[in-house]
C-alpha cells in the first residue's frame with residue numbers, strides 16, 4: 376500500500392497481518408488497513424492522518440528496491456509510445472537493470488506478448504525478477520529473463536517486433552538488432568549523453584537497415600497550482616536523457632533533416 380501524510384511524504388509498505396507501520400508521528404497496525412477500501416484516511420496512534428491507496432506503477436517504480444538506476448515513469452511512458460508496443464508482440468529489451476522498463480513493457484504487451492529481457496549482471500537480474508514478480512503478484516506470462524550479453528543473445532530470440540535499449544553502448548547492439556527485428560519494426564534507445572546520441576545515430580545510419588532515425592530530449596516541468604500562485608515549480612529534474620528511435624527498413628533511407 377502507499378501511505379501519504381498531509382505533508383506529501385509517501386511510504387510504500389507491504390501489508391502483513393500482525394505487523395506495525397512506524398512513523399515519527401505514531402504507529403499504525405497493518406490489521407487496520409487489511410480489508411479497508413482504497414482512498415480512505417487512517418490515523419496513527421498519535422493522530423497523524425495517512426491517506427491509503429494502492430500504488431500505481433509510477434509509485435512502485437520509484438520506490439522499489441533497485442540495483443541499477445531505473446528509467447523514470449514519465450520516460451517509460453514515452454518509450455512505450457515511441458516503440459508503439461502492442462498486445463501480442465515479441466519484444467527484446469536490455470539491460471533489464473531493476474526491471475522498471477520490463478514491467479511497463481509487460482503491461483503493454485499483455486495479453487499474448489513475449490518479452491525477452493537481457494541482463495549481464497546476475498545480481499541485477501535477480502533483483503529485477505523479484506521486482507517484476509512482486510508487481511504482478513506472480514511470474515508474469517511471456518517474460519523471459521536472459522542472464523547474459525544482449526550483443527550475443529539478441530540473434531537467438533528473433534524475429535522481433537520491437538527492441539528497447541537502456542545501456543551504455545547501444546550501438547554495439549545495432550548489427551544484431553538489424554538481423555533480429557522484422558522490417559517495419561521499431562528500435563528505441565534511452566541514452567544520457569550527447570556523444571552516445573552521436574555514436575548511436577551514426578551506427579544506425581551506416582547500417583543501412585534502420586531509417587527514420589529521430590532524437591528527442593525528455594524534459595518535464597512540474598507546475599505549482601495553488602489559488603493565484605500558478606507557476607512552474609522552483610525545482611525540476613534538469614536532465615534525464617535522450618530518446619533515439621528508428622524503424623527497420625530494407626535499404627538506406629535518410630533521416631528527417633538529412634533529406635537533400
Ligand SMILES: C[S@@+](CC[C@H](N)C(=O)[O-])C[C@H]1O[C@@H](n2cnc3c(N)ncnc32)[C@H](O)[C@@H]1O
Nearest residue numbers: 443446470472473474475476495524525541542
Ligand atoms: C541503466 S540500467 C537499465 C535500467 C532498466 N532499464 C530499468 O528501468 O530498471 C543498465 C543495465 O544494462 C546492463 N547492461 C549493460 N550492457 C549490457 C549488455 N551488453 N548486455 C546486457 N546487459 C547490459 C547493466 O548491467 C545495467 O544493469
